[in-house]
Amino acid sequence: EDQVTQSPEALRLQEGESSSLNCSYTVSGLRGLFWYRQDPGKGPEFLFTLYSAGEEKEKERLKATLTKKESFLHITAPKPEDSATYLCAVQDPRNAGGTSYGKLTFGQGTILTVHP
Amino acid sequence: NAGVTQTPKFQVLKTGQSMTLQCAQDMNHEYMSWYRQDPGMGLRLIHYSVGAGITDQGEVPNGYNVSRSTTEDFPLRLLSAAPSQTSVYFCASSRDSSTNEKLFFGSGTQLSVL
Numbered sequence: 001e002d003q004v005t006q007s008p009e010a011l012r013l014q015e016g017e018s019s020s021l022n023c024s025y026t027v028s029g030l031r032g033l034f035w036y037r038q039d040p041g042k043g044p045e046f047l048f049t050l051y052s053a054g055e056e057k058e059k060e061r062l063k064a065t066l067t068k069k070e071s072f073l074h075i076t077a078p079k080p081e082d083s084a085t086y087l088c089a090v091q092d093p094r095n096a097g098g099t100s101y102g103k104l105t106f107g108q109g110t111i112l113t114v115h116p
Numbered sequence: 117n118a119g120v121t122q123t124p125k126f127q128v129l130k131t132g133q134s135m136t137l138q139c140a141q142d143m144n145h146e147y148m149s150w151y152r153q154d155p156g157m158g159l160r161l162i163h164y165s166v167g168a169g170i171t172d173q174g175e176v177p178n179g180y181n182v183s184r185s186t187t188e189d190f191p192l193r194l195l196s197a198a199p200s201q202t203s204v205y206f207c208a209s210s211r212d213s214s215t216n217e218k219l220f221f222g223s224g225t226q227l228s229v230l
Contacts, residue, residue, distance in 0.1 A: 004158070034219075036219075041223070041224070042223055042224070043120070043206050043208070043221030043222050043223050043224055044159070044206070044219075044221050045221070046218045046219060046220070049218075087158070087159070089159075103161060103174065103175070104159075104161070104219075105158075106158040106159040106160075107158055108156055108157065108158045109158065
């Protein structure tokens with residue numbers, strides 16, 4: 001069974017204090033790893049997709065990296081507006097059923113709080 | 117563009133009642149899905165659709181029905197609500213059915229079953 005584990009469950013940072021969030025997965029034959037941001041009372045919002053080990057993507061203060069077993073979301077000099085829950089998900093084409101669709105398996109998320 | 121619209125935003129039901137959660141998207145997306153989100157559990161897929169007239173079960177389908185008569189709409193029906201169905205429900209869509217890249221989520225429906 002595919003497993004996605006995110007750590008830590010919660011992270012509190014001071015504004016400007018850089019850190020990283022971790023997403024480890026056990027699915028083999030990974031088709032894609034996704035990062036989403038979720039604000040309280042709202043639906044998740046897409047951030048990045050990573051497809052192969054060694055790939056990196058950046059958006060403002062966020063950088064996502066991927067290895068064969070885990071992904072990191074690095075947050076550089078965070079601001080209070082970066083406070084949110086960050087979700088990781090993996091796509092395994094073996095869960096496609098009768099179509100080419102690959103089911104997403106989500107981690108439980110990391111709640112990030114950035115204090116001014 | 118409205119994106120993915122879910123209604124209602126909040127709902128309280130009594131055990132045994134039925135109801136329909138509405139979901140509509142105006143992006144002409146082929147793929148639509150329903151997730152539930154529970155504390156510490158992550159998002160779990162209930163049902164999905166790869167096009168009008170085509171639906172399939174996800175990870176936790178029991179107690180829920182779906183249909184897809186148009187590209188735009190994908191309602192989720194609770195047949196006989198149970199306290200275990202207390203959760204936050206999200207509808208999501210993407211451009212096509214070959215990948216889940218860039219899922220667009222609605223703002224959610226918070227459901228309480230007493």
